[in-house]
Structures are given as structure tokens and as C-alpha cells.
Amino acid sequence: MTAGDTGDRTPGGSADISTRSGPAAALMPALTVTISLLGLCLLWSLAANAWPSRAFPGPEEVWQVLLREAASGDLFYHLGATLGRVAAAYLVAMIAGSVIGILLGSYRGADRFFNPWVILFLNIPALVIIVLAYIWFGLNEVAAIGAVAVNKIPNVVVTMREGARALDPRYAEMAAVYRFGPLDRVRHILLPQLQPYLAAASRSGIALIWKIVLVVELLGRSNGVGFQIYLYFQLFDVAAILAYTLAFVAVMLVVELLLVQPVERHATRWRRRPA
Amino acid sequence: MQPVGAAVPLRVDIAEKTFRSAQGVSVTALKNLSFEVRQGEFACLLGPSGCGKTTTLRILLGLDKQFSGSFQLPEVGSHRIAAVFQEPTLLPWRTVEQNVRLALPKDLRTKNLDGLFASLGLTGMRSLYPAELSLGLARRAALARAFATEPAVLFLDEPFVSLDGRTAEQLRRLLLAVWSARPTTALMVTHNLTEALTLSDRIIVLAPRPAHVLGIFDVSLPRQHRSPDATGDLLRSFHQTFPGVT
Ligand SMILES: Nc1ncnc2c1ncn2[C@@H]1O[C@H](COP(=O)(O)OP(=O)(O)OP(=O)(O)O)[C@@H](O)[C@H]1O
Ligand SMILES: [Mg+2]
Numbered sequence: 001m002t003a004g005d006t007g008d009r010t011p012g013g014s015a016d017i018s019t020r021s022g023p024a025a026a027l028m029p030a031l032t033v034t035i036s037l038l039g040l041c042l043l044w045s046l047a048a049n050a051w052p053s054r055a056f057p058g059p060e061e062v063w064q065v066l067l068r069e070a071a072s073g074d075l076f077y078h079l080g081a082t083l084g085r086v087a088a089a090y091l092v093a094m095i096a097g098s099v100i101g102i103l104l105g106s107y108r109g110a111d112r113f114f115n116p117w118v119i120l121f122l123n124i125p126a127l128v129i130i131v132l133a134y135i136w137f138g139l140n141e142v143a144a145i146g147a148v149a150v151n152k153i154p155n156v157v158v159t160m161r162e163g164a165r166a167l168d169p170r171y172a173e174m175a176a177v178y179r180f181g182p183l184d185r186v187r188h189i190l191l192p193q194l195q196p197y198l199a200a201a202s203r204s205g206i207a208l209i210w211k212i213v214l215v216v217e218l219l220g221r222s223n224g225v226g227f228q229i230y231l232y233f234q235l236f237d238v239a240a241i242l243a244y245t246l247a248f249v250a251v252m253l254v255v256e257l258l259l260v261q262p263v264e265r266h267a268t269r270w271r272r273r274p275a
Numbered sequence: 276m277q278p279v280g281a282a283v284p285l286r287v288d289i290a291e292k293t294f295r296s297a298q299g300v301s302v303t304a305l306k307n308l309s310f311e312v313r314q315g316e317f318a319c320l321l322g323p324s325g326c327g328k329t330t331t332l333r334i335l336l337g338l339d340k341q342f343s344g345s346f347q348l349p350e351v352g353s354h355r356i357a358a359v360f361q362e363p364t365l366l367p368w369r370t371v372e373q374n375v376r377l378a379l380p381k382d383l384r385t386k387n388l389d390g391l392f393a394s395l396g397l398t399g400m401r402s403l404y405p406a407e408l409s410l411g412l413a414r415r416a417a418l419a420r421a422f423a424t425e426p427a428v429l430f431l432d433e434p435f436v437s438l439d440g441r442t443a444e445q446l447r448r449l450l451l452a453v454w455s456a457r458p459t460t461a462l463m464v465t466h467n468l469t470e471a472l473t474l475s476d477r478i479i480v481l482a483p484r485p486a487h488v489l490g491i492f493d494v495s496l497p498r499q500h501r502s503p504d505a506t507g508d509l510l511r512s513f514h515q516t517f518p519g520v521t
Contacts, residue, residue: 162365170364173338177358178424188377192368270368272405 023059028038057239074228078244079251081224082217083263085141086210089148093205096149097156098198102190104157121154126212130219139220157209157218195267202260204205210252278483285312285335285460289344291485292330304330305342306485312428312477314349317454319471319519322458322481328464329361330488333434335462336369347459349427355380357426363413365405365420375420377485388423394453395419409444415449422453423436431463437469447473451498468521473501480517492516 041059048058049251069075076086104111104118120159133147178187191198225248292305304327312318316500320328333339335346336358348356360367365374370391376384377508380483392398395415421429434450435443451474454461465471471478478492492513513521 170360170362171366173336174358174360174364174366176338177336177356178420179355179378179380181381184377188366188369192366195368270406 027253042170044079054236055238056136057242060243061239062246065237066247067240069240069243072122073248078223078225078228079247082213082226082248083251085148085216085224086206087215088145089152089209089213090202090206092145092149093156093209094198094201097132097153097201098160101157102164102194103168105161108215111161118154118157121150122158126215131217134220139253144213144221146269148209148216150186152205152209152210154257155204159194159197159201159204160194163194167193192267199264204259205254205257210248214232215229281365283334284314284316285349285462287311287331287335288346289331289334289342291344292327292334292339297358300483303442303485305334305487306450306489308344308481310479310488310491312460312462315458315460316476317458317474318465319475319478319483320462320464321468321471321478322466322484322486324466324484326481326484328466328481329432329487330394332358332430332462332464349481355426357424357425357438359414359417359421359431359433361434362437363410363417363418365413368406369409371397371416371419372406374416375423378396378420378424380424383425384425386423388419391423392420392493394456395449396494411438412440412448414438416444418450421425422457422459426459429461431461433464435465435467443470450474452473456496468510468513469506472496472506472513478513480520489520490517 045058048056048061049053066075104114129150133143133150137143137146167190172185172195175185175189181262203212212223214226214229217224218230221227227242228244232238232244288309289305290307291303294302294304297303297326297452308327308331320331323330330339334342341444348354363476365371366377371379372388375388375391379386389398395418397412397415397419400408400412400416403414408416412505418434421431435491438446441450463471463474472494477494480489480492481487482489494509496509501509
């Protein structure tokens with residue numbers, strides 16, 4: 001999910017298929033990724049040595065800062081604050097966007113009426129929404145999370161609207177004949193059909209959301225990775241900026257590997273065993 | 276849940292059902308269609324392809340409310356209806372057993388289904404996903420789902436089409452077996468006369484579109500006596516009553 005714009009960051013992307021075909025096959029992509037990342041570090045180190053500058057620290061220096069920040073506890077405090085905002089904004093955006101998207105996908109008239117709104121919101125720059133949210137609702141947590149969610153909601157709406165249009169009416173009719181309750185309909189009829197769309201919205205969602213969260217923190221919060229980056233920007237401390245960035249990228253990778261992919265594997269288990 | 280007392284049969288009285296396409300073309304599928312199915316009776320709706328059989332079932336299932344006329348469902352036992360659709364319509368993301376249990380009302384969700392699965396030859400398939408089943412097995416799972424709910428009335432829409440002859444024959448026998456274990460008012464749609472003669476108590480013969488009842492053919496011979504020879508006799512007598520209907 002953090003791989004919104006750089007496909008290389010997901011070692012699990014290809015491991016997805018190979019985990020089932022033996023440990024050796026599963027190890028290969030992991031090995032490739034490790035070597036690839038080590039190569040990048042080496043290149044970075046060489047470049048930093050070739051052009052020594054405070055504005056371009058090498059990997060060892062960034063590592064030292066990372067250890068220092070971790071030891072003082074600052075790193076985890078700010079990572080935690082950002083992660084909390086990402087999670088909250090993600091939940092709000094997914095729930096609100098899904099509900100709106102499914103409604104628009106199910107009711108043609110509503111869709112025709114509200115489609116211009118969707119397009120409008122899709123095209124409002126993130127920065128404008130953030131600034132307006134802070135002006136209208138004050139420099140507080142609700143405004144911050146709300147602004148991030150509002151930035152993401154139109155994307156979720158568009159994806160989930162596609163999903164709702166693709167719903168198979170035969171399943172709904174079966175559920176009607178057998179008198180499924182509303183909860184069962186959502187759990188066993190609606191969500192499984194929407195799962196690929198939810199997964200797509202989630203993936204592009206988290207990548208976008210965490211980047212916007214940094215901007216929100218930079219503009220109006222007093223903790224979080226974005227706040228720290230702004231602080232070290234004023235101090236011109238590139239090593240610390242990189243340390244926080246890489247730490248957060250690592251956190252998002254772990255979330256992807258330990259949370260998103262297992263959930264997706266579970267949700268699509270019925271597809272894995274063709275007749 | 277055995278039927279109790281004098282039961283109200285399934286009574287259908289559809290004055291008209293017309294489809295209107297977006298281009299303004301209208302197709303009258305049903306016109307003055309009325310018939311009854313008696314309590315505990317297995318009836319077949321027999322009619323040529325495209326005459327409006329599925330349309331009739333959809334109305335009775337409550338899936339299509341745009342029609343004029345009325346119908347009445349049996350008011351005994353569970354009040355529930357069950358359907359076996361023209362396609363199995365199992366949820367691909369749930370196992371066979373989950374598919375069956377999900378269709379059950381809350382108080383029956385945990386009931387023992389061993390006997391039902393065994394009688395349909397599905398015992399080893401309970402934990403499979405529908406994509407892992409052949410069409411014949413998927414149809415059996417759809418039958419299991421319908422019978423598990425212990426419905427007051429059961430609707431079947433050509434449940435054996437696009438199966439090879441032997442599989443269809445085997446499924447007909449399975450259907451009869453589970454149905455005989457708990458005779459349920461049933462209405463099955465088919466355009467296969469031999470199938471109707473093997474399975475049903477009475478055949479409701481429909482005219483081509485717009486569908487209305489041409490006549491009723493009662494099959495009074497008990498099912499266990501319907502040998503191939505006897506079915507041949509029934510076939511001849513049917514053709515005498517309804518010349519021109521195949
Ligand atoms: N949604 C619809 N819109 C327009 N016309 C329809 C629609 N559904 C069915 N029809 C028409 O109504 C008529 C009856 O259709 P129906 O599906 O009930 O036939 P059937 O008897 O079940 O045929 P088959 O044996 O092929 O399944 C057909 O002429 C069909 O073209
Ligand atoms: Mg049909």
C-alpha cells in the first residue's frame with residue numbers, strides 16, 4: 001500500500017504468488033530486494049563521499065541520527081503520532097468514501113446530480129483543503145484528520161462507485177428470496193463483491209494519506225513526522241529529515257507486509273483454489 | 276415442520292406482465308395466467324422456450340413487482356420460500372456448507388445437515404468453494420440450500436439444464452429422494468416433457484408468449500411405478516390431450 005508510486009518498495013508484491021511454491025522460491029524475491037536495497041545504500045554512500053556536504057549526509061550518518069532519536073524516545077513518539085493520524089484519516093476516508101460511492105453507484109439519478117461535486121473535489125489541491133480546514137475549524141486534531149480524509153474521499157468514492165456498478169444482481173436476488181438480514185447482506189453479499197475495489201482504494205489510499213498527513217502536521221500540528229521534518233528543515237539538518245522519512249517508510253512497509261497482505265490473502269482465499 | 280390443517284394452496288392469478296424496453300418496445304410476457312398448486316404437490320410449468328416461465332417464477336419469488344394481478348403463497352409452516360435458480364447462484368466466496376447455512380433462518384443455522392448432505396452426495400464437498408465444483412455438484416449444493424430451509428413452497432427454474440443426460444437423470448433421482456423425504460409444495464419450470472412426466476403430480480401446460488394456461492395434465496400414476504414403459508404411455512396420453520405440444 002505504500003507502493004503507490006514506487007513499485008520497487010514492495011518485496012511482498014511478488015512474494016504473494018511464490019509463498020505457496022516452496023521456501024526457495026519465496027526466498028528469491030526477498031534476496032533480490034535485499035541486494036537491490038544494499039546496492040542503493042552503496043551508491044548513496046559513494047555519492048555522499050564524493051560530494052561531502054552537510055546537505056547530503058551518507059547512510060552511516062543518517063543511521064546515527066536514527067539511533068540517537070530512537071534512544072531518546074522522540075522517534076517513536078512522533079512516528080506514533082503520525083501513524084495514529086494516518087489510521088484515523090484512512091478509516092474516515094474509507095468508510096465515508098465507500099458509503100457515498102456505493103450510494104452513487106446504486107442510484108443513477110443521485111450519481112448524475114452529484115458527479116460534478118465529485119469531480120470538483122477530486123481537483124481541489126490538498127493544500128487548499130488543509131488551509132481552509134485550519135481556518136474554519138481551528139488548529140486542532142479533528143480539522144487535521146478531517147482535512148486529510150476529505151482529500152482522499154473523492155478517490156474512494158470513484159473506486160467504490162465502480163464497484164457498486166459491477167455488483168451482480170443475482171446474488172442480491174438470492175439474498176432476497178432467502179431473506180438474508182441486513183448485516184448478512186453486507187457481510188456475505190456486498191463486501192465480498194466489493195473486496196477488490198476496497199483493496200484498490202486502500203492501496204492507493206494509504207500511500208496518498210501518509211504524504212498528506214505530513215503536510216497537515218507541518219502546517220498546524222506540534223508533533224508527528226511532518227512536524228519534525230519542518231523543525232529540522234529550519235535547522236537545515238538533512239540527516240534528521242532523512243532519518244524520520246526512512247523510519248516512516250519502514251513503518252508503512254511493515255504495515256503492508258504484516259497487515260494488508262495477510263488480510264488480502266484471507267479475503268481472496270476462495271480465488272486461490274480453481275476447480 | 277409438517278403442514279397442519281387445511282392449507283391454502285399456491286394460487287396464481289396474473290392478469291398481465293409487460294416488459295417495456297428503454298427504446299419503448301414492449302413485450303407482453305404473461306397474459307391471464309392463472310393456476311393453482313395443491314398443498315404438498317409437485318407441479319411443473321411446462322412451456323416452450325421464451326414463453327415467460329422464468330418471468331412467472333420471478334413474480335412469485337417477489338423479485339418482480341411490476342405486474343397486474345395477484346398471487347397467494349401457502350400459509351403453512353415456515354412461510355418461507357426457497358428457490359433453485361436457472362444457475363446455481365452460490366456465493367463463490369463461501370464454502371458449500373456456508374452457502375447452505377447462510378440461507379437458513381437464525382434459529383436453524385446450527386441444525387444438523389449431515390443427512391441432507393449425505394442424501395445429495397455432498398458429504399465430502401462441504402468445505403469446498405463453488406469454483407471447485409462441477410456444474411452438477413453446484414446444482415446439488417443449490418438443491419441442498421433450498422431443502423435445508425424447510426420451505427413452505429419450493430420454486431425450481433430448470434434446475435437441470437445444460438447438464439449431460441446422465442448427470443441430469445442422477446440429479447432428478449436425488450431431487451425426488453430429498454423431496455419424498457419431506458414433500459413440499461413445489462413448482463418447477465421446465466421445457467422438458469419427459470422430465471415433467473417423471474417428477475410431477477400435475478403439469479401446467481403453457482402456451483407460447485404471452486404465457487397463459489393451455490391446460491392441466493394430471494399424472495396420477497405414483498412415482499415409483501413410472502418405469503420407462505409407463506412413462507412412454509404417459510407421453511402418448513399427454514400427446515393425445517395436447518396435440519402439438521412437445
Ligand atoms: N428484463 C426483460 N426485459 C425485456 N424483456 C424480457 C425481460 N425478461 C424477459 N423478457 C422477455 O419475456 C419473455 C419471457 O422470458 P422468460 O425468461 O420468462 O422465458 P422462459 O420461458 O423462462 O424461457 P427459457 O425457457 O428460455 O428460460 C421473453 O420473450 C423475453 O425476451
Ligand atoms: Mg427461463
